[in-house]
Amino acid sequence: xxxxxxxxxxxxxxxxxxxxxxxxxxxxxxxxxxxxxxxxxxxxxxxxxxxxxxxxxxxxxxxxxxxxxxxxxxxxxxxxxxxxxxxxxxxxxxxxxxxxxxxxxxxxxxxxxxxxxxxxxxxxxxxxxxxxxxxxxxxxxxxxxxxxxxxxxxxxxxxxxxxxxxxxxxxxxxxxxxxxxxxxxxxxxxxxxxxxxxxxxxxxxxxxxxxxxxxxxxxxxxxxxxxxxxxxxxxxxxxxxxxxxxxxxxxxxxxxxxxxxxxxxxxxxxxxxxxxxxxxxxxxxxxxxxxxxxxxxxxxxxxxxxxxxxxxxxxxxxxxxxxxxxxxxxxxxxxxxxxxxxxxxxxxxxxxxxxxxxxxxxxxxxxxxxxxxxxxxxxxxxxxxxxxxxxxxxxxxxxxxxxxxxxxxxxxxx
Numbered sequence: 070x071x072x073x074x075x076x077x078x079x080x081x082x083x084x085x086x087x088x089x090x091x092x093x094x095x096x097x098x099x100x101x102x103x104x105x106x107x108x109x110x111x112x113x114x115x116x117x118x119x120x121x122x123x124x125x126x127x128x129x130x131x132x133x134x135x136x137x138x139x140x141x142x143x144x145x146x147x148x149x150x151x152x153x154x155x156x157x158x159x160x161x162x163x164x165x166x167x168x169x170x171x172x173x174x175x176x177x178x179x180x181x182x183x184x185x186x187x188x189x190x191x192x193x194x195x196x197x198x199x200x201x202x203x204x205x206x207x208x209x210x211x212x213x214x215x216x217x218x219x220x221x222x223x224x225x226x227x228x229x230x231x232x233x234x235x236x237x238x239x240x241x242x243x244x245x246x247x248x249x250x251x252x253x254x255x256x257x258x259x260x261x262x263x264x265x266x267x268x269x270x271x272x273x274x275x276x277x278x279x280x281x282x283x284x285x286x287x288x289x290x291x292x293x294x295x296x297x298x299x300x301x302x303x304x305x306x307x308x309x310x311x312x313x314x315x316x317x318x319x320x321x322x323x324x325x326x327x328x329x330x331x332x333x334x335x336x337x338x339x340x341x342x343x344x345x346x347x348x349x350x351x352x353x354x355x356x357x358x359x360x361x362x363x364x365x366x367x368x369x370x371x372x373x374x375x376x377x378x379x380x381x382x383x384x385x386x387x388x389x390x391x392x393x394x395x396x397x398x399x400x401x402x403x404x405x406x407x408x409x410x411x412x413x414x415x416x417x418x419x420x421x422x423x424x425x426x427x428x429x430x431x432x433x434x435x436x437x438x439x440x441x442x443x444x445x446x447x448x449x450x451x452x453x454x455x456x457x458x459x460x461x462x463x464x465x466x467x468x469x470x471x472x473x474x475x476x477x478x479x480x481x482x483x
Contacts, residue, residue, distance in 0.1 A: 083206055084203075084205065084206020084207060084208075084209050084210050085206065085209050085210075085326070087210050087214060088206075088209040088210040088211075088212065088213040088214045089213055089214075089321050090214075091210075091213065091214030091215075091217050091218065092213055092214065092216070092217035092317075092321075093318065093321055095217045095218070095220075095221050096217075096314075096317070096318065096380070096381065097380055097381055097382070098221055098224075099217070099220060099221060099224065100314065100381040100382060100384070100385050101382055102221070102224030102225065103220075103224055103229075103232075103233060104307075104310070104384065105306070105307040105308075105310030105311055105314070105384065105385065106305075106306040106307045106310060107229055107230050107233065107306075107310070108233070108310035108313060108314060109297075109301065109305075109306035109307060109308070109309030109310030109311075109312075109313060110171075110173060110230055110306055110309075110310075111230055111233040111234060111237075111313075112297055112309055112310065112312075112313030113171075113294075113297050113298070113301060113309060114167070114175075114176055114178075114179065114182065114234065115182065115234075115237065116290075116293045116294040116297050117163070117167065117179065117294055118160075118179055118182035118183045118186055119186055119290050119293070119294075120287065120290040120291055120293075120294045121156060121159075121160055121163065121179075121183045121187075122156075122182075122183050122186035122187035122190060123187075123190075123283075123286045123287050123289075123290045124156065124283055124286070124287050125152065125153045125156045125157075125183065125184075125186070125187025125188075125190065125191065126148075126149040126152045126153050126156075126187065126190075126191050127152050127278065127279040127283050128278040128279060128282040128283045128286055129145060129148055129149050129152065129272070129275060129278050129279065130149050130190065130191040130193075130194040130195070131194055131278055131282065131413060132145060132275035132278050133145055133146070133194045133195055133197070133198040134194070134197060134198045134335060134336045134339055135275070135339060136198070136271075139253075139254045140254060141271060142198065142253060142254070143253040143254040143255055143259075143260075144263070144267070144268055144270075144271040145271050145275070146195065146253045146260055147253075147259070147260040147261075147263035147268055148265075148268045148271060148272055149191050149260075150257075150260040150261055151260070151261065151263070151265065151268075153184070153187055153188065153191060154261070156183065156187060157180050157183055157184045157187070158180075160179050160180040160183040160184075161180045163179055163180075164176060164177045164178065164179030164180050165177060167179060173230070175230055175231055175234055178234055178235075178238065181238055181242075182234065182237070182238050182241075184242070185237075185238045185239075185240075185241030185242045185245065186241055188241075188242070188245035189208070189212060189241050189244050189245045189248065191245075192208075192245050192248035192249055193205065193208070193248060193332070195248065195249075195253075196208070196248050197332050197335065197336065198336070199251075200336065202332075202333070204247070204248065204250065205248075205332060207247060208244040208245075208247045208248045209244070211240060211243055211244045211247060212240050212241055212243075212244035213240070215240040215243065215244075216236050216237045216239075216240030216241070217236070218236075219232075219235070219236030219237075219239060219240060220232055220233050220236030220237065221236075222236075223235060223236055277416070277418050278418075281418035281419050281421075281422050282413065282418050282421075282422075284422055285418065285421055285422040285425045288425055288426065288429055289425060291429075292429060292432055292433075295433070296312070296436060297309050297312065297313065299436065299437070299440065300312050300440075300445065300448070303440055303444075303445075304444070304445055308387075308445055311385065311387040311388045311391060311445070312388075312391060312445070314381065314385060314388045315377070315388040315389075315391040315392045315395065316395070318377075318380075318388075318392070319369070319392055319395055319396075319399045320399065320402070322361070322365060322403060323399070323402055323403040323406045323407075326358070326361070326403075326407070330354060330358075330407040331406070331407040331408075331409065331410045334350065334351075334354060334407065334408075334410055334411075335410040335413065335414060337350055338350060338351075338410065338411065338414035338415070339414050341414075344473035344474075347414070347415070347473050347474075348470065348473060351408065351411055351467055351468070351470075352468065354407065354408065355404060355408065355464065355467070355468065358403060358404040358407065358408075359404050361403070362400040362401075362403040362404050363400060365396075365399075365400060365403070366396045366397060366399065366400035369392050369393055369395075369396035369399070370393060370396045370397075373389050373390070373392040373393030373396065374386065374389035374390050374392070374393055375389065376389060376392070377389030377392055387445070390446050390449075391445065391446060391449045394446050394449030394450040394453060395449045395452065395453060396453070397453040397454075397456075397457065398449075398452050398453040398456050401456060401457070401460040402456075402460075404460075404464065405460055405463060405464070408467060409421075411467055414474070415470065415472075415473055415474060416474055417470075424459075424462075424463060424466075427459065428456070428459045428463075431455045431456055431458070431459045432452060432455065432456060434451075434455050435448075435451035435452040435453070435454055435455030435456065436448050436451055436452055437451075438451050438455075439451025439452065
């Protein structure tokens with residue numbers, strides 16, 4: 070199982086490396102085309118869209134790897150499609166309210182941004198279920214790499230905020246189209262025609278996902294949204310742009326490797342022959358991630374400000390100070406992010422939700438305390454300090470977990 074896991078991870082990782090290398094390499098050019106204020110406005114819109122996209126299918130898409138039969142998978146796909154339509158329509162009102170409140174008419178594009186993000190998220194799980202890892206790599210390259218290229222071209226044509234939004238949105242929709250192969254049993258149009266009453270059984274069978282995983286995922290995304298809102302309210306759009314740009318680079322390794330590993334790890338945990346095999350896969354993943362996270366954190370602590378100023382230009386020097394202060398938190402997040410699928414596979418979503426609520430309290434406690442005591446950089450140090458104990462407990466809990474499905478209770482740790 071371990072060899073298969075890392076082979077699958079390497080396949081997805083190959084596409085992910087190229088996908089995330091493109092926006093990172095183009096980042097210096099983008100930073101010189103779009104000032105921090107414009108990037109801050111885009112980051113806030115995209116954070117809100119991401120927040121809504123997380124609940125686009127009420128997390129039912131994450132149950133797709135659990136459906137072994139094609140008929141059940143098709144029913145689950147129909148449920149996801151119909152829920153996504155409802156969420157997109159609700160986003161119309163949210164986009165209008167956001168455009169009115171911030172006096173930025175382009176924020177009315179929120180529904181299309183939500184559709185692009187949610188559809189990609191949904192169809193990524195459809196491809197994951199079929200273990201079409203080559204397709205996942207291509208879609209990731211199109212979404213992230215293609216989006217950055219479009220943003221660069223539109224920036225050259227002086228589109229401003231519209232260029233950032235349109236580039237990311239068009240790339241996301243294109244990636245969703247690519248992932249929509251092959252069609253589920255009955256075809257794509259049949260998904261929208263399926264009466265909701267006929268989908269009740271599959272909805273009830275996987276009810277833990279909307280009941281437990283949706284609040285967990287929504288709160289996780291809400292963390293980024295509220296953080297940008299707090300930073301914007303405290304220091305303005307330019308500060309939000311600095312914060313968003315620093316996290317764009319800092320979280321890139323976690324998005325790159327973490328997304329690839331989690332997409333490969335999830336089906337392996339679901340199909341594990343026994344508890345020991347499942348636990349071993351988590352242990353190996355945790356150790357490998359930690360071995361990469363520590364050197365990155367040390368590099369940022371020592372040279373973060375100089376690196377960001379050299380890379381993005383003097384107008385973005387504040388992002389380097391934020392990178393230095395956020396380095397411990399980013400290292401912990403790098404290890405934790407791919408392991409989030411573990412509680413899905415181990416049917417422990419209630420525990421994960423309770424822990425996530427504690428994590429939210431710790432995060433915002435550090436953020437707000439830091440803002441009051443030391444401004445923007447103080448907020449970054451506050452987050453790093455407050456999240457240390459939280460992540461430490463999370464790693465210990467996963468490493469010593471006893472009641473693992475597929476093999477029953479493993480008495481070796483009892």
